[in-house]
Amino acid sequence: MTLPQAIEKLQTHFAAAVSAPVEFRGEFTVTVNREQIAAVCAFLKAECDFAMLVDLSGVDNYGTDPRYAVVYELCSLTDRSHLRLKVSVPEDDLLVDSVTGVWRTADWHEREAFDMFGIRFRNHPNLKRILMWDGYPYHPLRKDFPLAGLPAELPATAIEAGQVQTASMNGGPFVTAPGARTAARREPRQSDTALDRQDNKGTN
Amino acid sequence: MSARVTLGVDQKVESRDILITRVDAAVDWMRKNSVWPMPMGLACCGIELMAAGASRFDIARFGAEVMRFSPRQSDLMIVAGTCVYKMAGVVKRVWDQMAEPKWCMAMGACASTGGMYRSYAVVQGVDRFLPVDVYISGCPPRPEAVLEGLLAIQRQIQQEPALKNMKRADRAASYAQPQGPIIIRGDYAPKVTEGNT
Numbered sequence: 001m002t003l004p005q006a007i008e009k010l011q012t013h014f015a016a017a018v019s020a021p022v023e024f025r026g027e028f029t030v031t032v033n034r035e036q037i038a039a040v041c042a043f044l045k046a047e048c049d050f051a052m053l054v055d056l057s058g059v060d061n062y063g064t065d066p067r068y069a070v071v072y073e074l075c076s077l078t079d080r081s082h083l084r085l086k087v088s089v090p091e092d093d094l095l096v097d098s099v100t101g102v103w104r105t106a107d108w109h110e111r112e113a114f115d116m117f118g119i120r121f122r123n124h125p126n127l128k129r130i131l132m133w134d135g136y137p138y139h140p141l142r143k144d145f146p147l148a149g150l151p152a153e154l155p156a157t158a159i160e161a162g163q164v165q166t167a168s169m170n171g172g173p174f175v176t177a178p179g180a181r182t183a184a185r186r187e188p189r190q191s192d193t194a195l196d197r198q199d200n201k202g203t204n
Numbered sequence: 205m206s207a208r209v210t211l212g213v214d215q216k217v218e219s220r221d222i223l224i225t226r227v228d229a230a231v232d233w234m235r236k237n238s239v240w241p242m243p244m245g246l247a248c249c250g251i252e253l254m255a256a257g258a259s260r261f262d263i264a265r266f267g268a269e270v271m272r273f274s275p276r277q278s279d280l281m282i283v284a285g286t287c288v289y290k291m292a293g294v295v296k297r298v299w300d301q302m303a304e305p306k307w308c309m310a311m312g313a314c315a316s317t318g319g320m321y322r323s324y325a326v327v328q329g330v331d332r333f334l335p336v337d338v339y340i341s342g343c344p345p346r347p348e349a350v351l352e353g354l355l356a357i358q359r360q361i362q363q364e365p366a367l368k369n370m371k372r373a374d375r376a377a378s379y380a381q382p383q384g385p386i387i388i389r390g391d392y393a394p395k396v397t398e399g400n401t
Contacts, residue, residue, distance in 0.1 A: 132325070133290050140324050149324025154289060183341055 058113035062143035242278035247285030
């Protein structure tokens, strides 16, 4: 079944929950209601032959309401067509149904969305952090999290000084003094003593 | 009348069958020519490290005969690649398991200073938790630069007071770096001059 047919079938079946498709440069995006996303995905896999979930990612639209979104990229391997689903997630209710029951690969992608944005997924088999360590207190890809990071505790490992320090931005993000004689002057790095003096106060 | 007695051993010294030297020099020479790397290849620099170990650049010419992935069997940890905070504990644990004497080389920009990743997840240089002997700049450094770094470590090893170190519990404390950390430029294979320690 071709992509327009699949979208039409989807719209017939889920009239209210699914928006009209938006087309941009040959790519089709459909916005789906947060409550129906699991049912929509199951329908698309079973009836419209979208056998593969290519990607699932969180988005932080800082400044808009609802603030977050989850984007699903589906692919029909027989038809070689792609379909994108978008779900809006408000900041005060960061909860979406998990689609791991439909595609197993969603497991780790949803863990990454949780780790980086804080979006929780209902009925996820193992919702814990995947890129950062388990006790990390922040969600790094939110737009209000600084690139240099914030001080945090490292878990008890072999490192004695288990303290994550902020990266030295030097007014950055990337500050160089081109033409200086040595690499140390060309790309200045904050010394450890200066960091201690600063007492880990954010970016410098 | 006493004639000068020629012992057989004098002739052997002249013909270089017997060498007379200091224990330090002999032990250092043996150590520097048999430095087996422990490749902590974390990212892209690992590929260039593999190239340095392969036939075209051949790190084995300089005594680094095999890459030993076991910390018990290796002497030089080459941290090649980006070290994130999550991995840092693992790297430190492997470093602690290596037997003395051991040396550490930070290969590439990420291992030296965090590289282009001035961010929340990347350790801004493995020297935050490892005693690094040689830094190699580059992204990635050329294999020749890795070889130059190995030669720099060998020059350092030759200067070590081996006998005194064997009697000390903490080797790192006695190791002197009068010119500060050694930094190898990663984009070319420099000629060995007086300025390059």
